[in-house]
Amino acid sequence: MQIRTRSAVLAAAALLFLAPAAFPAAAQESASSRLLGTYVVPHDLRVDGTPVGGLSSVDYDRRSGDFIFVSDDWSDHAPARYYRADVSVTERGVEDVTFTGASLFRRPDGTTYPAIDIWRGAVQKKLLVDLDEIGVPYTDNVEGISWGPLLPTGERVLLVVSDNNFSPNQQTQLIAIAVR
Template sequence: MRIRTRSAVLAAAAVLFLAPATFPAAAQESASSRLLGTYVVPHDLRVDGTPVGGLSSVDYDRRSGNFVFVSDDWSDYAPARYYRADVSVTERGVEDVTFTGVTLFRRPDGTTYPTIDTWREEQHQVPRPLRNVLGTVDPEELRVDPLTGEVAWTNEGQRNVPADGSERETVLLDPALRISHHDGRYVRDLPTAPNEKMTMGETGPRVNETFEGLTYTADGMQVVSALEGPLEQDGPPANADHGAFSRITVHDRAGLPTAQYAYPVEPLFAQPQPPNDWNTNGISSLLADEQPGRFLALERGYASGIGTKGRIFEFSTVGADDVMGRYSLAGGGFRAVQKKLLVDLDEIGVPYTDNVEGISWGPLLSTGERVLLVVSDNNFSPNQQTQLIAIAVR
């Protein structure tokens, strides 16, 4: 999800002159985690002619030893793509980040993905509603397959329905889970659960709240996806007064959905100012732990006039009910996943939290702790930051 903040402009501007920079960890730390440091990527950084920005996920490629970052650019600034980078993380924090290359995603015919406006122009003779998810993409999360080295990534999709409900101008782009070769060539799309298809708006995913989370289990035998927020029929999105239920879907190695679980999204951390202004809270990244059935979820909240908050929760699907066949979660009557707070970025001393959207495991430290790396999406705005935040987790 793109979050274009207004209230964070002054706070961001106050620290932009530090880029690139590393901040020492503050004294605060929780019982299970501590801040190692943060690093700010220069806003004007370009790799092979493309602007490095909109980084909405991070993952460690154990085959190459480097990290991969997907850009959620809808081909507006450059064709849809992902980056590779060498990231040096030690007990002293993120010491250096060197972007080593960019890979453009390809459609089945080998071409890059166009902007959504260009794609709509190309489709002006096609009967509506348009549903071709291969025509244009909005990437959100990318993971390296631990068994093959291919990359799995999500496309958020889109719904554009005219006020009169006419199919003549309707665009319904189903959210997608896509597999590409490491060089960007298209391989295939994974099946998605029936309730994750775009509709005219009464049911199904909400626009800009679809596949934000994706992860492989540690053994590589399952792919797990997460919707950012609730389905239309699952109740309203989370706000400062109440939380919401998102859905976590487990896919087998072939990609077939096998189970779906209700995930309780936290209420928004503060009332927006003014109270009726724009706000959101939901899952922006999903990461598997080594223990079967256990995962981490990054919840990113934004309250207009207040700012952004990032919290990482640990949860387990063990003991939760499979809700794939349940039409709505609004009425309760099921067991959701059990979760607990692992990291609150404010409480461990992150000096400034921007639009955090991705998490990945990093190296083991000599202390026995494991690094958890967080990345923020700057929305290509000079008033926001591309941050890398390194956390040591016991």
């Protein structure tokens, strides 16, 4: 009986410790934007036989409504590629994310690019939204950003992507922000 009680107390303590991770943080706002929600891409997700990771760029295709994510893999884990994804964002938040396909970048002769171990120089960046200020619970290594559709509220979706560097210790995360 005593062992059962101790196990129940430990289980309850673990639940209290893990509960914040299971529920989204309360939405916070700044004068110019509010957090719509986040989505963590599963670390072992594969699309068309390629590992999804290294997402460092994002763009929105208004014709199809898809978001396009470029992997900065440099052909180490799979050939250089980009992904299409249906990211369902409403004024209530990120409702669903489905990666619908992977496409390989090809050279003029039709072959894929070889692995490259030289990185490009940094790009100048300007702060548009402070993720801490709007209540993003956790993120690291943010690399990609794209404007998305207009919401019925008149706000514009800004989708941000963080890169996990193919590491199980980091997250590939999509962050949807409503910008006024």
